[in-house]
Amino acid sequence: xxxxxxxxxxxxxxxxxxxxxxxxxxxxxxxxxxxxxxxxxxxxxxxxxxxxxxxxxxxxxxxxxxxxxxxxxxxxxxxxxxxxxxxxxxxxxxxxxxxxxxxxxxxxxxxxxxxxxxxxxxxxxxxxxxxxxxx
Amino acid sequence: xxxxxxxxxxxxxxxxxxxxxxxxxxxxxxxxxxxxxxxxxxxxxxxxxxxxxxxxxxxxxxxxxxxxxxxxxxxxxxxxxxxxxxxxxxxxxxxxxxxxxxxxxxxxxxxxxxxxxxxxxxxxxxxxxxxxxxx
DNA sequence: GTAGATGCAAAGTATTTGCGACAAG
DNA sequence: CTTGTCGCAAATACTTTGCATCTAC
Numbered sequence: 532x533x534x535x536x537x538x539x540x541x542x543x544x545x546x547x548x549x550x551x552x553x554x555x556x557x558x559x560x561x562x563x564x565x566x567x568x569x570x571x572x573x574x575x576x577x578x579x580x581x582x583x584x585x586x587x588x589x590x591x592x593x594x595x596x597x598x599x600x601x602x603x604x605x606x607x608x609x610x611x612x613x614x615x616x617x618x619x620x621x622x623x624x625x626x627x628x629x630x631x632x633x634x635x636x637x638x639x640x641x642x643x644x645x646x647x648x649x650x651x652x653x654x655x656x657x658x659x660x661x662x663x664x665x666x
Numbered sequence: 667x668x669x670x671x672x673x674x675x676x677x678x679x680x681x682x683x684x685x686x687x688x689x690x691x692x693x694x695x696x697x698x699x700x701x702x703x704x705x706x707x708x709x710x711x712x713x714x715x716x717x718x719x720x721x722x723x724x725x726x727x728x729x730x731x732x733x734x735x736x737x738x739x740x741x742x743x744x745x746x747x748x749x750x751x752x753x754x755x756x757x758x759x760x761x762x763x764x765x766x767x768x769x770x771x772x773x774x775x776x777x778x779x780x781x782x783x784x785x786x787x788x789x790x791x792x793x794x795x796x797x798x799x800x801x
Numbered sequence: 802g803t804a805g806a807t808g809c810a811a812a813g814t815a816t817t818t819g820c821g822a823c824a825a826g
Numbered sequence: 827c828t829t830g831t832c833g834c835a836a837a838t839a840c841t842t843t844g845c846a847t848c849t850a851c
Binding site: 606622624625633637641645646649650651652653654655656659660661662663664665 | 781786
C-alpha cells in the first residue's frame with residue numbers, strides 16, 4: 532500500500548479535521564465506488580454528527596487535491612474512489628452494476644496518439660466499458 | 667445524408683407531433699452538441715409555445731429510440747447529438763469546450779478484447795479525451 | 802488568535818411528473 | 827374515438843451556499 536489519505540493531506544497542505552479523517556478512512560476501506568449518499572451512510576455509523584454538506588465539501592476538496600477520483604457513470608450520481616498510483620479504467624456490468632477495474636497500456640497509448648493527431652496534448656480521459664457477463 | 671429523424675421516427679413507430687418535428691429539425695441542423703437548455707432556446711425561436719418539459723421528454727424518447735445520443739461530459743449538463751451510422755468518440759478542448767469527433771478502429775477493437783478478457787460482451791462504451799491545443 | 806471548517810437549513814440546478822386540455826392515428 | 831402528448835406548475839434529486847459557531851494550527 533502506498534501513502535494513506537491522511538499522509539497525502541499533510542503532503543498537500545490540506546488541513547485535517549476529525550470529519551475529514553473519518554471520511555478519509557472510510558474511503559480507504561471502500562473497495563467499491565460509493566456515491567456521496569452511500570459514503571455519508573458509512574461515515575454516519577462512525578460519527579453520526581457529520582453532516583452531508585461536509586461530506587460533499589470534503590469529497591470535492593479531496594478531488595481537487597488529487598486524492599479522490601470522481602466518476603459520473605451512466606445516468607447516476609457521482610461516485611468516488613481513492614486515487615492511487617496506477618491509473619485504471621472501468622468495465623461496468625450493465626445488469627448488476629458491478630465494476631471491474633482494468634488497465635490497458637495499448638489503449639492508453641493510442642489515446643495519446645489520437646490527441647496528438649489533432650494537435651492536442653492529452654490531459655485527461657474517461658473510458659468506460661459497459662458489458663453483459665457471458666455464460 | 668442518411669435518413670432524416672422524421673423517417674427514423676416512422677420506422678420505429680414513434681408518433682410524430684409538431685413539437686417533435688421541430689425538435690428533430692433543430693437537432694438535425696445542429697452540428698455541435700447542445701444541452702437541453704440550448705436546444706430549448708433554438709426550438710423556441712421556431713415555436714415559442716413549446717415547453718421545456720416537452721424538450722426533456724422528447725430527447726429522452728429519442729434517446730431510447732436510438733435516434734439521439736446523450737453525453738454527460740465532465741461536470742456539466744447532459745448534451746445531445748444526432749445518432750448516425752458511424753460511431754465516434756469525442757476529444758474535448760478543456761480550454762474552449764470545443765468538441766472534435768474522431769474514430770479509431772484500433773481502440774474499438776481493443777475495447778472489445780478487454781471486455782472479452784473479463785468474460786463480458788461489450789454492449790456500450792464511453793470514451794472521452796480531454797486535451798489542450800498545442801501551439 | 803485567526804483563517805478556515807462545520808452544521809443547519811435554505812437556495813440552486815437539472816430533470817421529472819401529475820393533471821386537465823388537446824391532438825394524432 | 828382512444829391513446830398518447832402537451833403545457834403548466836409543482837415536485838424531485840443532487841449539490842452548493844450563507845451564516846453563526848467552532849476548531850486546527
